[in-house]
Amino acid sequence: MDLLKPSLDFVFKRIFGVEENRDILIDFLNAIFESANEPGVTEIEILNPFLDKTAVYDKQSVLDIKARTADHTIINIEIQLRDQKDMEKRTLYYWSKLYGSQLVQGEIYRSLCRTVTINILGFNYIDNERYHNTFHLREDNTGLILTDDIEIHMIELEKLRDIAEGQQRKLVRWMLFLLGPAKEKMEEIAMKEPAIQKALTTLEFLSQDKEIRELYEARQKALHDWNSSIHGAREDGIEEGKAIGKQEGKxxxxxxxxxxxxxxxxxxxxxxxxxxxxxxxxxxQTQ
Incomplete structure (x- = not known):
């Protein structure tokens, strides 16, 4: 039986966003922070470990992972496989909601904690050759960071496809796992990383579960229908624009x-x- 694609948000959350796999999530996050030359984490609490099955059928639902570290840093991980042309605004919107939601009525602003957004993209978005870009709020001329409360990671899977196996950092091995190569290749990657081996074992288990596979196919269909409707609306808009332009020309x-x-x-x-x-x-003309 073919393995499910670990980069589909539904599968990604079932691997990384459940309590029994917290050690996998910690290893994954530390690979990201290591790549950004930042300290790793040792403890983490998953804030949304449960998955509402109805969300799988909702084409607009976001199946993300929210977690909190021991120092109260809030982390949000989201996978986006298709470019909707709004990634930066979408990112800031969800970051601001997560940041602001920490403050309950009567609390002071100093109680707000560092909030990190990690976007794993299935398309090229940042105009450089780096597969992992990290953004902070800095002063333009000196590079001085105003605050470390805002941190955004963009990781682009497509930029990793041509990287040779055996010559990469831990983050690349994790991203190659998410790209979902043949099972033999996955096993080769997993041999070097115990956490990836556990993730692969989880993926194999999920792939053999009839109910999970049905939900997986339902999620794929929901996302496909959503993208088709967006594409159709865009095509209709183009044709309508052409028709309007043609009429105006006449x-x-x-x-x-x-x-x-x-x-x-x-x-x-x-x-x-x-x-x-x-x-x-x-x-x-005569009026």
């Missing part, structure tokens, strides 16, 4: 021909507009 030509004294019938024949439409244009 009107402009007709107005010019009328100003030159050409007959209504000749203008109608040349532009494809009706005689009635030509008469309306003439009235507009």
């Amino acid at each position: 009107i402009e030509v007709a107005m010019h021909m009328l100003s030159k004294g050409m007959s209504r019938q000749d203008v109608a024949t040349f532009t494809g507009l009706s005689v009635t439409e030509i008469e309306q244009l003439q009235r507009r």
Whole structure:
């Protein structure tokens, strides 16, 4: 039986976002922080470990992972496989909601804690060759960080496809796992990392579970339907724009021909507009 794709948000959450796999999540996060030259974490609390099955069928639901470290840092991990052209605004919106939700009525602003967003992208988004980019709030000229409360990681899977096995850091091995190569390749990667071996074992178990596979296919269909509707709306918009532009062009030509004294019938024949439409244009010229 083929393995499920670990990069699908539903599967990703079932591997990394459950209590029994907290050690996998810690290893995964430490690979990210190591890549960004930041200290790792030793303890973590998963804030949304339960998965509502109805969310699987909702094409707009976000199956993310929210966690809190021992020093109260809030971390949000989200996988986006398709580019909706709004990643930076979407990221800031969800980051701000997570940051602001820490403050309950009557508390002081100093109680707000560092909030980290990690986006794993299935498409190229940042205009450089780096597969892992980390963003902070800095002063333009000196690079001085205003606050470390905001931290955003963008990790792009497509930039990793050509990296040779055996020559990469731990984060790359995790990302290669998420890319879902053949099982033999996954086993080769997992041999070097106990946490990845446990993730692979979890993935194999999920892939053999009939109910999980049904939910997996339902999630794939929901996301496919969503992307198809977005693409269809975009196509309709383009065609509507072309039609509007074509009509406006006809009107402009007709107005010019009328100003030159050409007959209504000749203008109608040349532009494809009706005689009635030509008469309306003439009235507009005289108003």
